[in-house]
Structures are given as structure tokens and as C-alpha cells.
Amino acid sequence: YYNEEEPTRKNYIIITAKSGVWSRKGIGFQYPKYKAIPYGTKCELLEKNASFASGYKWDKIIYNNEIVYLPNNWNKYL
Numbered sequence: 001y002y003n004e005e006e007p008t009r010k011n012y013i014i015i016t017a018k019s020g021v022w023s024r025k026g027i028g029f030q031y032p033k034y035k036a037i038p039y040g041t042k043c044e045l046l047e048k049n050a051s052f053a054s055g056y057k058w059d060k061i062i063y064n065n066e067i068v069y070l071p072n073n074w075n076k077y078l
Contacts, residue, residue: 011045013061013075021075023061023068028053037063037070042078 015021020038024031027050037043046067047060056071 011048012042012078013045013059013072014078015039015041015043015074016076017074021070023063023070025068027051027058027069030054031069034066034068035063045077048072048077 015037016039018039020036020041022033022036025034041063044062045059046062049057049072050060050069051058054071056073058069059072059075060067060069062068
């Protein structure tokens with residue numbers, strides 16, 4: 001028995017803010033800044049518009065092998 005699974009298509013974003021974007025461990029500015037993601041960084045997108053908080057839609061991404069969140073105003077979807 002051979003199970004031929006479809007490969008999971010990964011989605012990516014690229015950071016478009018010239019100064020980079022602070023990622024956070026939760027959705028919203030009440031979470032402390034975690035790491036700044038520099039301009040031009042390509043990150044795997046886990047969930048687009050995961051939630052709405054602090055006046056922004058937030059994306060769930062992977063950066064440095066960590067699941068983090070960031071407001072999606074400074075992303076380009078690839």
C-alpha cells in the first residue's frame with residue numbers, strides 16, 4: 001500500500017518595512033516585542049489574518065524556527 005500524499009504547499013511573506021518589523025509571541029501590542037525581523041526577510045506564513053488586535057490584522061509566521069505574530073501592514077505575500 002503506497003500513500004501518495006500531496007506535498008503541503010508552503011506560503012511565505014517578505015517584510016517590506018525599511019526599518020523591519022517587531023514580531024511578538026502573541027497577537028496584539030500588549031505582548032512584549034520579541035525579535036525585530038529585518039527588511040527583505042522571507043518568512044513562512046502559517047496563518048494569514050490570524051486575528052485582529054491593536055488596530056491591525058496579524059499574521060502567524062515562523063521566524064528563526066519560532067512561531068511569532070506580526071501586524072500584516074508591512075508584509076508582501078509571495
